[in-house]
Amino acid sequence: MNILMIEDNHSVCEMMAMFFKKQNWDYGFAYDGVAAEEKFNQDPAKWDIILLDLNLPKKDGMQVAADIRRVSSTVPLIMLTARDTESDQVLGLEIGADDYVTKPFSAITLVARIKALYRRSQLAQGPADHHDGAADSFDVVTKHFKMNTKTREVYLYNQAIPDLTPKEFxxxxxxxxxxxxxxxxxxLLQLVWDYEYYGDERTVDAHIKKLRQKLEDLGPQVIKTVWGVGYKFDDEAD
Structure with a gap:
């Protein structure tokens, strides 16, 4: 795994470097928002995980997150934030972060979050180097929807759904x-995030909102709110 950590606190970076080395992970650091974008844009495909502090000098972390998402819609992104307000966390998730960790954080917990997100992103991507008859099949099929979980092809109303993040997928x-x-x-927290979120339900709401935005121009909305309960997928309507 190759991790880009964008964090202006050098002590935090030095601490995490020790944990990255213990996991045999490659890593790089950027200490401000401008340097972070320059480093990422040099080779976006190089990075398997982005760790992004929101409170950065030179360029705010929210803007950096948005710029990264314009370059890559799928690179897993974890926000690191001392901001403890719901609006900041939800905004970050809506911009395109897959997860967030509130400071001060445990390095062991952050490593666990990284592993969980990376594992889920790899399962979602599936093998990309085999192109045979199976690649043309779809293993999740409903009335107006089909998904190939190996090739990450997703269609709704016969139109491709673009730029899904790992969590949206x-x-x-x-x-x-x-x-x-x-x-x-x-x-959904247990099934999709793969670890305890301690009841932080707004994470689901933020991702559902972003996902709905990507589906809204394709036809009738298929992610339905069941008030007081949760959400369901229903594409039976014509």
Whole structure:
């Protein structure tokens, strides 16, 4: 794994470097928003995980996140933030972060989050170097929706769904695999995020909102809110 950590606190970077080395991970650091974008844009495909502090000099972390997402819609992105307000965290998720960790954080917890997100992103991508008859099949199919979980091809109303992040892909897969089943937010946290989120349900709401925005121009909305319960996937409407 190759990690880009964007963090202006050198002591935090030095601490995390020790943990990265212990995991045998490659890593790089950027200490301000401008340097971070320059480093990322030199070779976006190089990085497997981005760790991004929101409070950065020269360029705000929110803007850096948005700029990274314009270059790559799929690179897994974890926000590191001392901002403890719900609006900041939700805004970061809506911009395109897959996860966030509030400072001060445990290095062991952050490593666990990195592993979980990376594992989920790899499962979502599947093998990309085999092109045979199986690549043309879709393993999640409903009335107006089809998904190939190996090639990450996703179609709704015969139109490709563009630029899904790993978490958006996982959300769609989880709900579309059981159409019309209502999932509570707690269930989606367990199934999609793969570790305890301590009841932080706004994470699900923020990702659902972003996902709906990507689907809204393709036809009738298929992610339905079941008030007081959660969400379901339902594409039965014509």
């Amino acid at each position: 996982d959300l769609l897969k989880t709900m579309a695999s059981k159409p019309r089943q209502v999932f509570t937010r707690e269930q």
